[in-house]
Amino acid sequence: MELLEGLATTRAIRRYLPDPVPEADLATILWHATRAPTGSNRQSYRFVVLRDTELGRRAKALLGDAFRSSWNDKRRQGGFDEGSGRDPSSPKARAAAAMQYYVDRLEQVPVIILPCLVRYREANPYEGASIYPTCQNLLLAARALGYGGVLTMWHQGVETELRSLLGIPASAAISATITLGVPQGHHGPVRRRPLVDVVADGHWESSASWAVEPGAGS
Amino acid sequence: MELLEGLATTRAIRRYLPDPVPEADLATILWHATRAPTGSNRQSYRFVVLRDTELGRRAKALLGDAFRSSWNDKRRQGGFDEGSGRDPSSPKARAAAAMQYYVDRLEQVPVIILPCLVRYREANPYEGASIYPTCQNLLLAARALGYGGVLTMWHQGVETELRSLLGIPASAAISATITLGVPQGHHGPVRRRPLVDVVADGHWESSASWAVEPGAGS
Numbered sequence A, B: 001m002e003l004l005e006g007l008a009t010t011r012a013i014r015r016y017l018p019d020p021v022p023e024a025d026l027a028t029i030l031w032h033a034t035r036a037p038t039g040s041n042r043q044s045y046r047f048v049v050l051r052d053t054e055l056g057r058r059a060k061a062l063l064g065d066a067f068r069s070s071w072n073d074k075r076r077q078g079g080f081d082e083g084s085g086r087d088p089s090s091p092k093a094r095a096a097a098a099m100q101y102y103v104d105r106l107e108q109v110p111v112i113i114l115p116c117l118v119r120y121r122e123a124n125p126y127e128g129a130s131i132y133p134t135c136q137n138l139l140l141a142a143r144a145l146g147y148g149g150v151l152t153m154w155h156q157g158v159e160t161e162l163r164s165l166l167g168i169p170a171s172a173a174i175s176a177t178i179t180l181g182v183p184q185g186h187h188g189p190v191r192r193r194p195l196v197d198v199v200a201d202g203h204w205e206s207s208a209s210w211a212v213e214p215g216a217g218s
Helices: A003-009 A023-033 A054-077 A091-104 A132-144 A154-166 B003-009 B023-033 B054-077 B091-104 B132-144 B154-166
Strands: A045-050 A111-118 A148-152 A172-174 A177-181 A199-201 B045-050 B111-118 B148-152 B172-174 B177-181 B199-201
Touching: A003 A132, A003 B003, A003 B023, A003 B132, A023 A045, A023 A132, A023 B003, A045 A054, A054 A091, A054 A111, A054 A154, A111 A132, A111 A154, A132 A148, A132 A177, A132 B003, A132 B132, A154 A172, B003 B132, B023 B045, B023 B132, B045 B054, B054 B091, B054 B111, B054 B154, B111 B132, B111 B154, B132 B148, B132 B177, B154 B172
Parallel strands: A045 B199, A199 B045
Antiparallel strands: A045 A111, A111 A172, A111 A177, A148 A177, B045 B111, B111 B172, B111 B177, B148 B177
């Protein structure tokens, strides 16, 4: 797969086949993840890999409860069952069904990875520059090997219990929960805002007339 | 270029040829950047692109001062001129020389991009999940098109002046400064810790014997 194609078509995958992810593939995925940059090349992180072990199953059960609870809240607050959401064929209802399917089967996700940033300074809003590029490389490398995944923050509801179960020290931030497996569906184009809406040409208020979709002409 | 090869060999590029980056390439790079995921697909960001305009030159001059000042501090605190750093051929001295070259020519960098996260909640250590994956895609897409760059946080010394000059509102975090251009040198392998040091198998304290370099055998 070409690099640009990989960037353009790696989307969130939330439905997985039961197939396991072999250790060699996990190593390849994590190795490519860690090629991403970190501040001063500190690489101050640790990736906790949860699989089908006793401890892994207990952690997944904790996460499953947290994910279902977070999604329940979001489903209600986001009005997923109101308006167009009442029509099961609407985009809103289908998004809700996909998310419900995901959280209901969290315990069956083949691999869950917790990327943890080992803090060397006070927590701050910019520390993610040293962990989230690695997470993106992880998802892209997974894609290259035929897997798919998604990055979520829904572990936060059970973070205390998760730390205790897995021995994650207070000095490390659990920066994300990434679920991973062989996709049931397909990767493909993603939905995004028009580029011109998010590019500023030299000044915040200046729109960039050249910020058009590649291949859209000029 | 293959996706995995791109992930493995995109390294920080700090020396650029004077060649400009055409608008069509900038659009392609930013388009691929914005294929990265954001929380709830909000895409609540804006990319301020600084080029060779009057305002762009003023912003680059501000950034140049901040970068030189930050590097001076780091050079001193990091002991770059002590120990092995006294030998100009040592890795430490060469790293220092490369950084000095970079900050001394910041005003000549062809393109500087400020990825800004438009906050929809209080600043927090996890908000980077919605901007730094995009930054990593940006650097990878640049690589695919023959460019190189590096993500830094050294704008922070002049953030107030920069916001005022470029009209960046308080509601938006300046999440990074990315410099971009045609590399003088080459991309290639990056220096990283052994994978086994950063992977935990099921529990924080459990090392993963399978976390070996791809192709290293088992």
